[in-house]
Amino acid sequence: MSDVSSGRNRDRDEEGRARNARPRDGLGRPLPYGAEGVARQPEGVVRTPEETVAEAQALLDAGRPFHAHEVFEDAWKSGPEEERGLWRALAQLAVGLTHAARGNTAGGARLLLRGATGLTTWRGATARPTPHGIDLTSLETWATTLAEKVEKQPPALDAATNAPRLHP
Incomplete structure (x- = not known):
């Protein structure tokens, strides 16, 4: 569905919200209309924490961190x-892994560090080091180590090879 009332065409979903219908690659980058893309993750799905972690890990392992996000x-x-x-x-x-894999080293490193800080803050506030079996300490180490690597070693890195392990 398109919105032409503003004088420009905009893709819309069934509810009328703006949503780009262009296909996307494995890192979430838009491709030209008609190109072969990867299946998009449906939005607004309510999952158990265990389902969330399992699905996200499968996407990370497949080199699709944008979709895991x-x-x-x-x-x-x-x-x-x-x-x-x-x-x-x-x-x-x-x-952060998505940006690093796309070659945006500064943005990738910044988001990896922001995520690591968020985990540290959340873990400290809740005293839960392994919620839903997720090893937060190992993830924090992974993120800070990868951020350093990304800053020192442009260009883009392989998302699947550098994916984190959510469970120990």
Whole structure:
């Protein structure tokens, strides 16, 4: 569906919200209309924490951190208030890996560090080092180490090879 009332065409979803319908590659970059893309993650899916972690890990392992970010974002938006900081930080880690894999080293490193800080803050506030089996300490180390690597070693890195392990 398009919106032409503003004088320009905009893709819309079934509810009329602006949503780019262009296909996307594995790192979430828009491709030309008609190109073969990868399946997009449905938005607004409510999953259990265990389902969220399993689905996100599968996407990370497949080199699709942008799509893992969308899974974490669903948990962030639909989960209990006390866990929103956890899911937001995990989404930032996935987006940081996305940017690093796209070759945006500065943005990638910044988001990886922001996500690591979010995990540290959330863990400290809740005294929960392994919520839903997620090893936050190892993830913080992974993120800070990868941020340093990204800053020192442009260009883009392989997302699947550099994906984190959410469970020990």
